Amino acid sequence: MEKLKKTTKKQSPASEKNVRERILQAAREVFSSYSFKTASTRMIARQAGVEHPMIHYYFGSKEKLFYEMAEAIYNETIPVQDSWYDGLDTMSFKEGFSLFVDRMLDYTMDKPDALRIAALNAVNIGNIEEIPGYRFIIMSMAAMRRGMEEKLTLRGASREIEMFIYCFYSLMISLVGARSCQAQILNMNPLEEKYRTWVKDASMTLFFPWFKKILVGQ
Numbered sequence: 001m002e003k004l005k006k007t008t009k010k011q012s013p014a015s016e017k018n019v020r021e022r023i024l025q026a027a028r029e030v031f032s033s034y035s036f037k038t039a040s041t042r043m044i045a046r047q048a049g050v051e052h053p054m055i056h057y058y059f060g061s062k063e064k065l066f067y068e069m070a071e072a073i074y075n076e077t078i079p080v081q082d083s084w085y086d087g088l089d090t091m092s093f094k095e096g097f098s099l100f101v102d103r104m105l106d107y108t109m110d111k112p113d114a115l116r117i118a119a120l121n122a123v124n125i126g127n128i129e130e131i132p133g134y135r136f137i138i139m140s141m142a143a144m145r146r147g148m149e150e151k152l153t154l155r156g157a158s159r160e161i162e163m164f165i166y167c168f169y170s171l172m173i174s175l176v177g178a179r180s181c182q183a184q185i186l187n188m189n190p191l192e193e194k195y196r197t198w199v200k201d202a203s204m205t206l207f208f209p210w211f212k213k214i215l216v217g218q
Contacts, residue, residue, distance in 0.1 A: 020058050022048045027069045032116045035124035036066055036131055063132040070133030073114045078143050080107055085151035093212045101203045108176045109196055114140070119177030141169050155217025164210050171206070175199045 026048035030039050041062050045052040059065040084103040088096035108115055121131050128134045145165050148154060154161060175182055176199065183190035186198065 016058075019048075019050060019054060023050060023055060023058055023065070024069055024072060027065050028073070028113055031066060031069060031120075032113050033120075035120045036062075037124055041065070067132040070117070070136045073117075074136040074140060077114055077140065081140070081143060082147045085147050089152055093215060094208060097208050097211045098204065101200055104172070105176070105196055105200060108172065109179075112176055112179070115173050115177030117177075118173045122173065141165055144169065152215065154214055156214030157217075160210075161214050164207070164214055168203075168207055171203070175202070 023044065026044050030044050030047055034043070039062070041055040042052050044062075044065070045055050048054075055062075055065065059068065081104075084100050084107075088100060091099065118137055128137075145161060148161070148165070156164075179190040179195065179199075183195045186195070188195040188198065
C-alpha cells in the first residue's frame with residue numbers, strides 16, 4: 001500500500017475556505033489509500049493538519065465528506081474525458097483508438113485518484129449503494145458513452161456500446177486503479193513507462209477490434 005504524504009500545514013491562520021480545501025485534499029489522499037470503510041475522519045484530520053472536530057464542522061460526517069470529494073473528482077474529470085475524443089473522427093480507426101487510449105492513460109496515470117478509489121471500494125464493499133457518491137461512477141461511464149455518441153458516428157447496437165464502455169472502464173479500474181498490485185504481478189514498476197506501454201498494448205489488443213465493431217456496426 002502506498003504511504004501517505006503529510007499535507008503541508010500552513011503556519012498562518014487559514015481562512016475557512018482554505019481549511020475546507022485542505023480537508024478535501026486530505027480526504028482524497030486518504031481515500032486513495034484506504035477504502036471508505038477502513039478510512040476514518042481522524043486519519044483525514046491528521047492528514048489535513050486540523051483538529052478532528054473541524055471535519056464535522058465543515059462536512060458533518062465521513063459520508064458527506066466522501067460524497068463531496070467524489071463529486072469534486074467527477075467535475076474535474078468529465079471535461080478532460082470529453083476531450084479524449086477530439087479529432088478521432090478524422091483518423092483511421094486504429095490511429096483514433098490509439099490516440100484515445102494514449103490520452104486516457106496520460107491523464108489517469110498522472111491523476112489516478114478516481115480509479116484508485118473505485119478499485120479500493122469495489123473489493124471492500126458488497127453493495128454499491130453503501131458507497132456515498134457511487135452514482136458518480138455510473139455517471140462517469142454514462143459521460144464516456146455520451147462523448148462517444150456526440151463526437152463519433154456509432155453504428156453498433158446499443159447493448160454492444162454499453163458492454164464496450166463498461167468492460168473498458170472496468171479494465172482501467174483494475175490496471176490503473178490497482179496498478180501497484182498489477183505491475184508487481186507482471187514484475188514491473190507501476191510508475192515506469194514499461195508498465196504504461198503494457199497497459200496500452202493490452203488495451204489495443206483487447207478493445208480495438210470491439211471499438212471498430214461499434215463504429216462500423218458489423
